[in-house]
Structure formats: structure tokens, C-alpha cells
Amino acid sequence: METELNKLVAALCTSASVLQGALNDENVPNFRSDDPSPHPWDGGVPPPSAWYARKALVGLCYQIIALVQDPLERSIIDFTSFSLASSMNAVVRTQPTVAEVVLASGSDGIAVKDLAKNTGLDETKLYSLMHLLCTWNYFKEIEGGHISATRSTRALLPDSFVHGLSDSIIAGTAAASMLWEAAKTPSGSQHPSPFSLYHHVEIYDWIKARPDQIERFGRAMDTAEKTLDPGFILDLPVQDLGPNITLVDIGSGVGGLPMQLLKRNPGWKAVLQDQEILIPQMESFWKKDAPEIVESGRVTFLGHSFFEPTPLPPAPKDSPYVFMIKSVLHNWPDDLAAKILENLLPAAPPGTVLMIVNYTPAEPEPSKTTVEEFFRRINKHSMAEIQKAKIPLPDLLGVGWGFGDASVSTADMLMMLLMGSQCRTVTALKALLETTSWKFEGRTDYRGTTSVIKARRV
Numbered sequence: 001m002e003t004e005l006n007k008l009v010a011a012l013c014t015s016a017s018v019l020q021g022a023l024n025d026e027n028v029p030n031f032r033s034d035d036p037s038p039h040p041w042d043g044g045v046p047p048p049s050a051w052y053a054r055k056a057l058v059g060l061c062y063q064i065i066a067l068v069q070d071p072l073e074r075s076i077i078d079f080t081s082f083s084l085a086s087s088m089n090a091v092v093r094t095q096p097t098v099a100e101v102v103l104a105s106g107s108d109g110i111a112v113k114d115l116a117k118n119t120g121l122d123e124t125k126l127y128s129l130m131h132l133l134c135t136w137n138y139f140k141e142i143e144g145g146h147i148s149a150t151r152s153t154r155a156l157l158p159d160s161f162v163h164g165l166s167d168s169i170i171a172g173t174a175a176a177s178m179l180w181e182a183a184k185t186p187s188g189s190q191h192p193s194p195f196s197l198y199h200h201v202e203i204y205d206w207i208k209a210r211p212d213q214i215e216r217f218g219r220a221m222d223t224a225e226k227t228l229d230p231g232f233i234l235d236l237p238v239q240d241l242g243p244n245i246t247l248v249d250i251g252s253g254v255g256g257l258p259m260q261l262l263k264r265n266p267g268w269k270a271v272l273q274d275q276e277i278l279i280p281q282m283e284s285f286w287k288k289d290a291p292e293i294v295e296s297g298r299v300t301f302l303g304h305s306f307f308e309p310t311p312l313p314p315a316p317k318d319s320p321y322v323f324m325i326k327s328v329l330h331n332w333p334d335d336l337a338a339k340i341l342e343n344l345l346p347a348a349p350p351g352t353v354l355m356i357v358n359y360t361p362a363e364p365e366p367s368k369t370t371v372e373e374f375f376r377r378i379n380k381h382s383m384a385e386i387q388k389a390k391i392p393l394p395d396l397l398g399v400g401w402g403f404g405d406a407s408v409s410t411a412d413m414l415m416m417l418l419m420g421s422q423c424r425t426v427t428a429l430k431a432l433l434e435t436t437s438w439k440f441e442g443r444t445d446y447r448g449t450t451s452v453i454k455a456r457r458v
């Protein structure tokens with residue numbers, strides 16, 4: 001008899017053999033739980049079949065957990081999952097961090113007693129932290145009271161996302177206690193976010209009041225972009241935009257991505273627009289990493305608030321503007337997001353292209369595709385071919401990739417907690433665009449956690 005459990009396990013086996021096949025074909029080492037060195041595919045760009053097989057494996061594992069575990073037990077673990085965040089926070093706050101000391105101990109590992117001495121944590125409490133973090137495979141207890149590193153230990157080093165955002169995430173965790181209250185009010189700038197309800201200050205002002213946070217926050221964003229969106233440059237069919245364009249990146253940050261795009265497209269120019277205060281940091285980043293582009297005048301920096309109409313002059317005839325707004329709209333509720341888009345109009349004649357790069361939560365698209373069929377159809381195909389084929393995702397995985405896309409639903413909730421905003425589904429983005437002078441044209445997924453929504457000025 002084919003049970004639900006059998007079906008999930010069969011799909012798991014299929015996905016595992018696709019992943020193993022890709023590792024063999026690409027001559028890439030196997031994943032090893034006791035090898036703390038970075039795997040070439042961590043933050044890299046595996047072939048599409050392997051990219052999707054990893055997502056399927058994660059999604060299916062969680063479906064099996066949800067199927068077989070006692071729901072009450074699962075809910076107790078999940079409802080107290082702040083214990084994981086707080087343990088991670090505790091071990092990245094020491095100097096040196098717990099991960100640094102464990103990694104330095106090599107494959108022999110280190111006794112908790114010595115780890116405590118090295119990091120200044122109490123031995124008994126550290127052991128409890130280690131029990132929890134070993135349960136989640138960030139470390140391994142190789143024998144009683146003796147800890148060694150795993151494949152995940154590196155994610156708790158001082159240059160990690162966890163370390164960079166430790167203060168703001170923990171402030172957000174405290175603010176989470178107000179979510180039930182804030183969830184009653186509609187999304188809009190007139191309603192406070194859980195963060196401001198709890199801390200009586202907006203997150204941006206909270207960060208500004210902590211100068212050390214600005215640098216750490218920027219670093220964490222850079223790490224997140226590199227880790228979560230490695231395929232943007234390779235997978236996006238940018239040749240459709242034309243050989244000679246001026247890319248206007250709204251809320252660009254330092255502009256690591258436009259820099260890569262300009263390096264690959266010699267006919268492109270860029271305008272990077274962000275807050276005035278960031279301009280010196282942006283300029284020095286470009287002067288250091290792309291001095292030839294700065295000297296040739298292909299990049300310009302515009303300190304300007306996107307809540308005011310853009311001061312950009314009309315685009316040169318031979319280099320039309322293409323606007324890009326990446327990881328920005330999900331920071332703002334609908335009324336402010338629409339204002340940001342409308343403020344581009346003075347420089348956007350009808351027909352102008354806008355690329356919105358954002359986390360885009362999946363929506364149900366019932367299909368009969370099985371996991372086996374999905375992988376058979378994408379096998380050995382390039383990302384461009386897969387994008388064109390628009391193969392429906394297997395229903396068995398749930399909506400989208402299920403837990404394989406948890407970084408999207410987690411980001412969505414983080415936006416709500418910290419900024420009272422949200423990541424928008426295609427349906428929600430279409431509705432938002434309807435209120436503006438931009439029209440939705442399509443969505444492209446690539447090897448990354450975000451998607452590109454193309455819109456055009458009507």
C-alpha cells in the first residue's frame with residue numbers, strides 16, 4: 001500500500017539521488033557533517049538540478065517530521081524555539097566566540113570545561129547551550145562533555161549573519177511579544193510595528209542610535225546577499241534589457257550587485273541612489289573594487305531620499321534608464337511602497353522598465369507534476385531553459401518548496417516584526433502596482449531566495 005509516508009520517503013530518495021548525481025557529475029566533494037570547511041556549493045551556484053534537489057530535501061524532511069511526530073511535542077519544541085535563537089546569540093557574544101575556539105581545536109574537539117575557560121561562560125550553563133546547539137547540529141558532542149565542530153559551526157563565527165545581526169534580531173525577538181497586538185491592525189504607515197510598540201522607537205532610528213550597528217548591519221546584509229542570492233548575475237536574462245542602459249538602483253546600499261553587472265556589461269552605466277549619509281561609504285567601495293568604472297564616469301552616486309520625487313534628469317537617448325529596487329519594498333508598508341514607486345515617475349517615461357527584486361512568497365498552483373517528473377524535466381537543462389519551460393512544482397512539496405523556502409516566510413515575518421511591512425506574493429505585488437503607474441509584466445525565479453518582478457511604466 002502506498003502510504004503518505006512511503007510517498008514522501010520515495011520523493012526524498014529521488015531528490016537525494018539527483019543531488020548525489022550532480023555532486024558526482026561536477027566532481028565536487030560530498031557533503032560531510034564533520035567537515036567544517038566551506039563546501040564549494042555553500043554560497044556558490046550549484047547546477048539547477050542540485051539547487052532544487054537541496055530545496056526539495058529540506059522541504060520533504062520537514063514534511064516527514066510534521067507527519068510522524070506527535071503534534072503536541074512538535075508544538076512545544078517550536079513554541080519554545082526562541083531557545084535556539086537565544087543560544088546562538090549567547091555563543092556569538094563571547095570573545096573569542098565559542099565557534100572560534102571549537103574550530104581551533106580541530107577534529108579532536110575540546111572539553112566543555114576548557115571551552116568555558118576560553119570564552120568566559122559558566123561551564124554548567126555552557127554545557128546546556130551546547131546540548132541545544134548539538135541537537136540542532138551546530139556542534140557535536142563526540143564524547144561526554146567533549147565538543148567538536150560540524151559543517152554548520154562556521155555559521156556562528158564573528159563574520160557571520162548571526163553575529164552581525166545579533167543585537168537587532170534579539171531586539172526583534174523581544175518585540176515579537178507585541179505581534180499578537182499589532183497583527184490586528186492593517187498594514188500601513190499609520191499603524192505601529194511590533195518593534196515600535198515594544199521599543200517606542202522605529203527600527204531605523206534604533207539602529208542609527210547605535211553606530212556600531214550600522215557597520216555590522218551592512219556587513220550582515222552583504223553576507224546574506226552573497227549566501228542567499230548567488231545566481232542573480234548568472235541567471236537573470238539581462239541581455240533582454242539591451243546593451244546600452246543606465247541602471248538606476250534605488251536604495252542601492254553600497255551597490256555590490258550593480259558593480260558585478262557593470263563589470264559584465266561594458267555598455268551599461270549606473271546611478272546608485274541611497275541615503276546621503278551612505279554616499280562616502282559607497283564611493284570608497286567602488287574606488288577600491290572598480291576604480292576603472294569610477295574613473296570612466298560609468299557610475300554616479302545620488303544621495304537622495306526615495307520618499308521625495310527623484311531629481312534625476314531625463315535619461316540620455318542612447319542609454320535609457322532601467323530602474324531596479326532590490327530588497328527595499330518589503331521594508332515598507334503598502335502606502336509608502338507605492339510612494340517610493342511613484343517618486344520615480346519624473347524620470348520614467350512610458351515604457352520604462354522596473355525590476356523589483358524581492359522575497360516573493362509562493363502561492364498555491366495545483367499541479368500533477370511528481371517529484372520524479374520535475375527532476376527528469378529539469379535534468380541537465382540550463383537555468384534559462386528551466387525559466388522558459390515554467391514547469392509546475394510538485395504538489396507533494398506543499399506550496400512552493402514548503403520548508404525548503406522557509407527563508408522567505410521567515411523574512412516575511414521579520415519585516416512584519418521589525419517594520420510593520422511584508423514580503424509580497426505576486427498577487428499582492430500586482431495589487432500594489434495597480435495603485436501606481438507601473439504595470440506587472442512577469443516574474444523570474446533564479447538560483448536565489450528572491451525573485452525578479454518586471455514591471456513597465458504605463
Ligand SMILES: C[S@@+](CC[C@H](N)C(=O)[O-])C[C@H]1O[C@@H](n2cnc3c(N)ncnc32)[C@H](O)[C@@H]1O
Nearest residue numbers: 225251252253274275304305306307326327328
Ligand atoms: C535592505 S537594504 C537593501 C540594499 C540593497 N538594495 C541590497 O539589495 O543589498 C535597504 C536600503 O534602503 C536604503 N534606504 C532606507 N531609507 C531610504 C530613503 N529614505 N531613501 C533612500 N534609501 C533609503 C538603506 O540605506 C539601505 O541601503
